[in-house]
Amino acid sequence: MVSLTRDSAKAEILRRRRLVGEPLVEVTLAAAVIKGPRFDWLVEKATEIGVRCILPVISQRCVVVPGELKKNRWQRIAIAAMKQCGRTILPKILKTMSVEEVVKHFSNVPIKLVTEAGSKGSIRQIAFSYHDKRGDFPRKVLILVGPEGGFTSEEITIAQEHGFECVSLGQRRLRSETAAILGATLLLWELEEL
Numbered sequence: 001m002v003s004l005t006r007d008s009a010k011a012e013i014l015r016r017r018r019l020v021g022e023p024l025v026e027v028t029l030a031a032a033v034i035k036g037p038r039f040d041w042l043v044e045k046a047t048e049i050g051v052r053c054i055l056p057v058i059s060q061r062c063v064v065v066p067g068e069l070k071k072n073r074w075q076r077i078a079i080a081a082m083k084q085c086g087r088t089i090l091p092k093i094l095k096t097m098s099v100e101e102v103v104k105h106f107s108n109v110p111i112k113l114v115t116e117a118g119s120k121g122s123i124r125q126i127a128f129s130y131h132d133k134r135g136d137f138p139r140k141v142l143i144l145v146g147p148e149g150g151f152t153s154e155e156i157t158i159a160q161e162h163g164f165e166c167v168s169l170g171q172r173r174l175r176s177e178t179a180a181i182l183g184a185t186l187l188l189w190e191l192e193e194l
Helices: 038-049 068-085 099-105 123-134 153-161 176-190
Strands: 026-032 053-058 111-115 140-145 165-167
Touching: 026 038, 026 176, 038 053, 038 068, 038 176, 053 068, 053 099, 099 140, 099 153, 111 123, 111 153, 111 176, 123 165, 123 176, 140 176, 153 165
Parallel strands: 026 053, 026 140, 111 140, 111 165
Antiparallel strands: none
């Protein structure tokens, strides 16, 4: 501790250590907003598996638009889940964005994935391809998961135009919150961070 006043504290960093239980790769889970307590569940489970940022997304097929109160609720859920699973970093709950805003805002992220039923791409193929080209895994990745019924063809096209790669999460149709957690889990697994 260098100095301490009533309003502030100043400290000097003596050494840095890797945070226990935290992935080195920062995964942003951009998930379409779903109604009821299902997005609450998504926030809780995403926090437990190590997602760094959770981004609520409004797509053309979304039936709900969350307000600021929901964001505060999701932050409280993330705090509780963080404490329960022993994480040392609280995931950020980012402001709600449209699909178009997401693909533009995150254009510089090295690996950007969008889930699409029937796609031939897989998270494993993309992770290995990136690793083979660069010799290491990226430090930031983003996975964009649609609502019930998936993204529209226009939204998929916009994502692809901004460098997103389409991936399938398997042969079965999944609920949106299940797809989001499965996608993030597979991504962390393939990047050797689970």
